[in-house]
Amino acid sequence: MRPQDGLAWVLKALSRSGSRTLLSALGIAIGIAAVVTLTGIGEGLRGYLLESFSQFGSRVIAITPGVSDNPASPNGLLASSRPLRLEDGDWLRRLPHVQAVIPVISGTGQVKAGRLSRDTSILGTNHEAAAGWRFTLAQGHFLPDEPAQQARPLAVLGHTLAQELFAGQPALGAQVRIGSWRFRVVGVMAPKGQFLGFDLDDMIFIPAGLAQNLFNREGLMELDVIYDAQIPTQVLLGQIDQRLTQRHGRRDFTLYSQEDMLGSLDKILGILSLAIGSLGTVSLLIGAVGIFTIMTIAQQERLTEIGLLRALGASPGLILSLFLAEASLLALLGGLLGLLLWGLLALILHGLWPGLPLDWQLHYLLAALGFSALVGLTAGLLPAVRAMALDPVAALRDE
Amino acid sequence: MRLSDCLAFAHQALTRHRGRSSLQLLAVAAAVCSVLLLTALGEGARRYVAAEFAFLGKDLLVMLPGRKQTTGGLPPLGASLRDITLEDMAFLARQLPRVRLAPLVVGNSQIRQGARSRHRPVLGTTMTFFTTHKLRLVAGSPLPDVPATQATPVCVLGAGLAQELFAARSPLGQWIRIDDRRFRVLGVFHSASSNLGWQLDDSLLIPVGSALALYDTQALFRLFIQARDGQPLSPLAQRLEQLMRQRHQGNLDVTLLQPDAMLATFSDIMATLTLAVVGIGAISLLVAGILLMNLSLVSARQRTAEIGLLKALGAPARLILQLLLTEALLLTGLGGLLGLAVGYGLVTLSGWVYPGFPLAIPPWAALAALACALGTGLLFAWLPAARAARLPAVASLRGRL
Numbered sequence: 001m002r003p004q005d006g007l008a009w010v011l012k013a014l015s016r017s018g019s020r021t022l023l024s025a026l027g028i029a030i031g032i033a034a035v036v037t038l039t040g041i042g043e044g045l046r047g048y049l050l051e052s053f054s055q056f057g058s059r060v061i062a063i064t065p066g067v068s069d070n071p072a073s074p075n076g077l078l079a080s081s082r083p084l085r086l087e088d089g090d091w092l093r094r095l096p097h098v099q100a101v102i103p104v105i106s107g108t109g110q111v112k113a114g115r116l117s118r119d120t121s122i123l124g125t126n127h128e129a130a131a132g133w134r135f136t137l138a139q140g141h142f143l144p145d146e147p148a149q150q151a152r153p154l155a156v157l158g159h160t161l162a163q164e165l166f167a168g169q170p171a172l173g174a175q176v177r178i179g180s181w182r183f184r185v186v187g188v189m190a191p192k193g194q195f196l197g198f199d200l201d202d203m204i205f206i207p208a209g210l211a212q213n214l215f216n217r218e219g220l221m222e223l224d225v226i227y228d229a230q231i232p233t234q235v236l237l238g239q240i241d242q243r244l245t246q247r248h249g250r251r252d253f254t255l256y257s258q259e260d261m262l263g264s265l266d267k268i269l270g271i272l273s274l275a276i277g278s279l280g281t282v283s284l285l286i287g288a289v290g291i292f293t294i295m296t297i298a299q300q301e302r303l304t305e306i307g308l309l310r311a312l313g314a315s316p317g318l319i320l321s322l323f324l325a326e327a328s329l330l331a332l333l334g335g336l337l338g339l340l341l342w343g344l345l346a347l348i349l350h351g352l353w354p355g356l357p358l359d360w361q362l363h364y365l366l367a368a369l370g371f372s373a374l375v376g377l378t379a380g381l382l383p384a385v386r387a388m389a390l391d392p393v394a395a396l397r398d399e
Numbered sequence: 400m401r402l403s404d405c406l407a408f409a410h411q412a413l414t415r416h417r418g419r420s421s422l423q424l425l426a427v428a429a430a431v432c433s434v435l436l437l438t439a440l441g442e443g444a445r446r447y448v449a450a451e452f453a454f455l456g457k458d459l460l461v462m463l464p465g466r467k468q469t470t471g472g473l474p475p476l477g478a479s480l481r482d483i484t485l486e487d488m489a490f491l492a493r494q495l496p497r498v499r500l501a502p503l504v505v506g507n508s509q510i511r512q513g514a515r516s517r518h519r520p521v522l523g524t525t526m527t528f529f530t531t532h533k534l535r536l537v538a539g540s541p542l543p544d545v546p547a548t549q550a551t552p553v554c555v556l557g558a559g560l561a562q563e564l565f566a567a568r569s570p571l572g573q574w575i576r577i578d579d580r581r582f583r584v585l586g587v588f589h590s591a592s593s594n595l596g597w598q599l600d601d602s603l604l605i606p607v608g609s610a611l612a613l614y615d616t617q618a619l620f621r622l623f624i625q626a627r628d629g630q631p632l633s634p635l636a637q638r639l640e641q642l643m644r645q646r647h648q649g650n651l652d653v654t655l656l657q658p659d660a661m662l663a664t665f666s667d668i669m670a671t672l673t674l675a676v677v678g679i680g681a682i683s684l685l686v687a688g689i690l691l692m693n694l695s696l697v698s699a700r701q702r703t704a705e706i707g708l709l710k711a712l713g714a715p716a717r718l719i720l721q722l723l724l725t726e727a728l729l730l731t732g733l734g735g736l737l738g739l740a741v742g743y744g745l746v747t748l749s750g751w752v753y754p755g756f757p758l759a760i761p762p763w764a765a766l767a768a769l770a771c772a773l774g775t776g777l778l779f780a781w782l783p784a785a786r787a788a789r790l791p792a793v794a795s796l797r798g799r800l
Contacts, residue, residue: 019696020693020696020697023689023690023692023693023696024693026689027686027689027690027693030682030685030686030689031686034679034682034683038679065507066506066507066508066518067507067509067518068507068518076477077476077477077620078505078506078507078520078620079504079505079506079507079610079614079616079620080506080507080508080614081506081508081578081579081613081614081615082578105477105478106476106477106478107465107475107476107477107478107479107480108464108465108466108467108475108476108477108478108479108480108652109465109479109480109481109652110466110480110650110652118468119465119466119467119468119652120467120468121467121475122480164468178480179480179481202467202468214480215478215479215480216482216618217478217616218615221477252509279433279437279676279679279680280679280682282429282430282433282680282683283682283683283685283686285429285683286426286429286430286683286686286687286690287686287690289422289425289426289690290426290686290689290690290693292422293419293422293423293690293693293694294693294697296418296419297419297697
């Protein structure tokens with residue numbers, strides 16, 4: 001039998017029982033659509049989270065006061081009798097390959113400009129923060145490079161804050177008041193968006209030394225060390241650990257590298273994504289059961305046909321491949337239908353929640369198609385083997 | 400035809416194709432089971448978090464320094480221009496004699512006893528904290544009832560920390576070091592709840608005055624306010640805001656949280672999420688339904704002669720429909736029950752393997768899953784059954800469609 005004849009035979013068999021074929025394919029289709037959509041959501045979520053975590057750059061080591069082996073513990077926010085100081089940052093800046101050391105002291109307070117005021121986040125930091133954290137400026141420049149003790153009261157406004165306080169008026173050069181202090185605005189940031197529910201645009205940046213006075217705090221909440229690609233993270237971690245331990249007389253701080261954090265986050269999200277994807281697999285499994293059942297029935301119904309083919313000289317291998325081709329074609333049809341369904345679903349989901357990350361890549365879709373064919377092949381194996389093993393004489397006599 | 404005959408007919412039809420029926424049974428069972436497990440997962444997560452919050456009680460308000468204009472985001476973190484101080488607390492206590500106030504200062508310190516050393520959160524508070532946070536005293540006495548501003552070198556250990564520092568020995572009356580200061584152990588408390596990612600049991604309590612001195616600050620991290628005698632919380636929160644505004648020169652610079660309300664919001668979100676996940680699980684039920692429809696079509700075709708005979712014997716179309724639907728309902732019902740059994744079995748099993756995260760199937764979910772399975776059976780078998788029932792008797796007897 002030539003391949004095209006075989007294909008014609010299979011196609012005829014499929015189209016002869018139209019509704020049955022359609023329903024079996026639909027079962028697979030729903031399964032495939034579920035798997036693809038769910039994997040897409042899982043992967044999209046993973047990409048979104050990883051991106052929002054790495055938007056500040058990945059070559060960052062964060063130092064917080066106090067020792068904690070629990071990464072969930074908000075170290076910087078808790079009191080510590082052995083604070084981290086601005087001078088520690090200056091000390092670390094001398095390490096080779098360190099590009100910047102950014103101090104962080106944050107809090108909330110009311111910022112006033114003229115008759116307008118807003119309760120907002122106040123971030124005490126230094127001139128290196130904008131470049132180090134990859135923030136871009138819309139107007140003016142960032143905080144200048146000045147020694148912490150002699151820093152002038154200058155401020156940079158986040159996008160939202162600038163709009164709320166100045167509403168279209170020029171903000172550069174204007175005065176804002178925080179508590180009883182006056183600051184001159186030297187820059188306005190470009191919009192940056194949200195980070196884990198924290199609005200990065202509703203914020204004012206001021207020199208760290210002044211923020212310490214403002215909040216009446218001695219220590220910093222965090223020091224971020226930015227380093228170049230020439231030095232492995234672990235080596236620098238070791239150097240910082242050694243330097244700071246030496247300086248403080250004991251290890252009274254905690255180090256996190258953004259790289260490690262991203263790595264473990266990626267692992268967790270990968271597992272989550274897999275779990276979400278496998279939710280859809282249950283449907284696909286049931287779809288496979290459908291193909292198996294239908295192929296079994298087809299084999300029983302076509303006993304005479306098989307007998308005739310065998311009597312005409314068709315080899316058992318041919319029968320096997322005909323049945324397998326039918327099963328996988330059926331599943332492939334389901335896979336195609338499933339992708340169609342997925343496209344429709346993605347459109348609807350996108351229309352309902354434009355923010356929902358629906359990641360999709362061509363190789364995913366191809367993999368889904370390949371997988372559906374494989375499902376068909378596996379589900380059709382047993383009935384095909386049964387058909388192959390039929391005794392032609394007995395099969396013919398069945399009529 | 401009597402009900403028993405009807406059932407016998409269905410039974411006969413189902414057992415004739417054992418393999419096919421059992422596969423279908425399995426498909427329905429797998430679908431029901433997956434719906435059930437997903438519900439259990441969502442419900443388990445909800446209960447887990449609810450338990451974390453439960454110790455805070457329904458009558459508690461939390462005041463934290465700072466305020467933000469953007470609502471819906473995170474509560475304000477970090478420092479504030481104007482701290483909440485012990486003087487603020489004393490003022491509130493004078494104005495509102497009927498409520499309980501518990502201050503909280505949290506620090507991260509090194510705790511040493513002999514050669515053993517641990518880095519743990521230190522909570523500076525007063526005796527009232529035992530009531531507001533439902534701590535149970537295991538041994539010794541609670542924090543002394545002294546004025547909040549007084550710094551006394553005493554502490555009460557969480558049971559977990561006491562175990563780590565003293566093992567089997569009694570810690571009562573012993574001295575420990577917190578950073579560079581010495582504190583005498585007055586008692587040991589136990590609490591199953593966690594806070595800030597820490598088990599409360601792994602921390603220790605010292606008088607708030609001592610904590611302020613130790614960390615050289617005057618700022619409270621939190622102030623807990625417990626209403627008495629079923630006093631409604633919202634008016635109390637408004638009154639507190641009013642008093643704090645009055646005290647802070649007309650500026651409202653604190654935020655009041657209501658853990659109970661937050662928990663309710665969280666519960667709602669979790670319920671929606673569970674529903675979404677269950678919806679995904681229900682897709683498998685849909686696929687099982689399609690399989691059922693397909694097989695019903697096939698079996699109706701194969702049994703055309705049988706149906707024709709029934710019709711020739713005088714069975715009305717309604718009876719044929721009834722017979723075929725009984726078959727489908729029997730199948731999905733059995734499958735559903737099987738799925739329920741497996742689902743409950745797996746949940747019980749996971750309870751043994753992971754006692755820390757108890758899965759729970761809410762009763763409504765079991766009933767709903769079963770009803771859904773039966774509904775699917777009815778829905779998807781209807782079309783093939785109706786088609787079979789409409790067949791003209793003579794044509795069917797001849798075995799042709």
